[in-house]
Amino acid sequence: MTNYSKLPAILVLEDGTVYHGKAAGKIGTTTGEICFNTGTTGYQEIFTDPSYYGQIMVTTNAHIGNYGIRDEEAESGDIQIAGLVCKNYNMNYSRKMADSSIQNYFERGNLVGISDIDTRALVRHIRNKGAMNAIISSETLDVDALQQQLAKVPSMAGLELSSVVSTEKPYHHGNESAPLRVAVLDLGIKKNILRNFSDRNVYTKVFPAKTSFAEMESWAPDGYFVSNGPGDPAAMDYAVQTVKEIQESNKPMFGICLGHQLLALANGVRTEKMFNGHRGINHPVKNIIADSCEITSQNHGFGVVADDIKKSDKVEITHVNLNDDSIEGIRVKGKKAFSVQYHPESSPGPHDSRYLFDQFVDMLR
Template sequence: MKYKARRKALILLADGTVFHGKAVGDKEGTAFGEVCFNTGMTGYQEIFTDPSYFGQLMVTTNAHIGNYGAKETEVESDGVKISGLICKNFSYQYSRADADFSLQEFLDTHGLFAISDVDTRALVSYIRDNGAMNAVISTRVEELEALKEELAEIPSMKGLELASSVSTKTPYTEGDSDAGIRIAALDIGIKKNILRNLAKRGAHIKVFPHDTSFETMEAWNPDGYFISNGPGDPEPLKEAVATAKEIIACGKPLFGICLGHQVIALANGVSTYKMHHGHRGINHPVMNLQTGKGEITSQNHGFAINREETEAHPDLEITHIHLNDQTVAGIRMKDKKVFSVQYHPEASPGPHDAEYLFDTFFKLIEDSVSSDATV
């Protein structure tokens, strides 16, 4: 069935600012979350299913959303993770021959409320100037005061622990069970493409819930450890930070991405902070300070680690810098096989400039295993 977005809808920001639009699918709905924007020109389905976006209202800056439909295989988790979608033009019809269904059908299946016909340029400009904040999207356009009261009850993203909402409840495995390398992954919001990248390089991965102890993970006898991406503020993740400290102490290779990067920083005593509006897009420029090469990267985070504290830390080295604002984009430990990045080397559909980081991780594991074998 084809729809036209006719029902009036609004976006109410926490500071009282209102933007107007229409409901996708001409249906009633209300959704709350932190409003943020992604500048990617493609990859909307991957964005919507990325656990790192849990609890957020996503504004897409690309003018057309839904034009190439949706596919069963282009998901990063078990379903849609954003709280709601805000876009300019929503395409009810799609042109890709191998799409499995329309984006409207995909969103309906997962119960996601979306609004279109929004002046997204004005909205994004406002967020850039005033920062990411809580908001509500709704067709209850005549109930503005009631919506303001409900919005006031939504907790701020700062201090909010969300990893437990998206992490697996029970351990599971990925990859060939006969593979020569075993990796234990702490799931604080892991993306499927991370597991694909580890598996295709010859790893057997066991994925553990967010609150798993080091002893439980180590009992599986992994050759290396991985801490995933995920949503929310990293500072409330006390159990994950404690586990990271023990992983670091054991001496085995450890790789962290995004929220995992922040957890590793916290495990080293480096603080984190909430950014003004974060980095979300697939064209973020990063400089690799070790090679002098630039990388175009996929990023989606609203928190970062403290640069001054990192530079002053005797055991840490900054390896990557975001060229737009000079925030820390990567670190390594000088005397340990531990490194992490604030962006996504597994980016799907791309860019793929940073995929080499998985090879770096595997080289650390191979060298570690060889070293242990000769002792």
């Protein structure tokens, strides 16, 4: 393991703000939209969540890497974040079950990062100024050159990224003799979602993002799941059309995160880029149908337009965020189709919302 702790690194934001720190991970340069996650644990799951593709992650927990990396806890086959910004970068780890250090993991995954940053000050800056692009470099400290490179990076708004992170070929997950079958539209799915289905004796077939409804239907599933994923949902006309056709089939459908936004778009509800997204494992949500509350795991930079839903005669609100009143869940009137903006598979995070998988399985039956 190479010790880069003495090498300088630099973080430059789109608005010209500059932070100086130390190199973490691979020596190099990386760009992306900067965002922050307030979770106190689960950094490996964050790194490997395809929904973070193209984003530089700021972790607000003071220590990153302290319990190492365990291969089986990855949420996908690769590191998905574009870069890491953290306070204390721990190349030594304490967990005996870990397979490697975070440094070895990043070197294998070609991940560029920066440590020894005042992440509290950085997060306050992002909260005040809103989402923006950024660049990290440990190979050049020339701010002018980095700003020129950063100016060429496109905004996340308008980007279609699901087809980049989706599986290239269909695959199965779970027990083939299970009584229920669900077709999964993979827009950037996390492994723990599939585990939640197999734990409920549901056999899934995972299809690439641009698979047609007809091809999925030929497998004769009992229902459909539309996954989480990265990018702007408004740039995904192909997926909106697929969701419309799923809905018209009258088979049960469940969507999470990006899947939630696509269900809204399929019913005439617009989506919008948030000033700052929701990313963490302690977001309070109220289930207004059951009149109960749950603490949720969240990761999204786009949301559905609340006014559109309130005026809609097609969908109704099922869940709301207690911090900002944003829409966290909807269901389609007269259909077995529902979705939530947050992550009930909760990896990482509390398990308060896993009842949603049970509700979907009940629909399938």
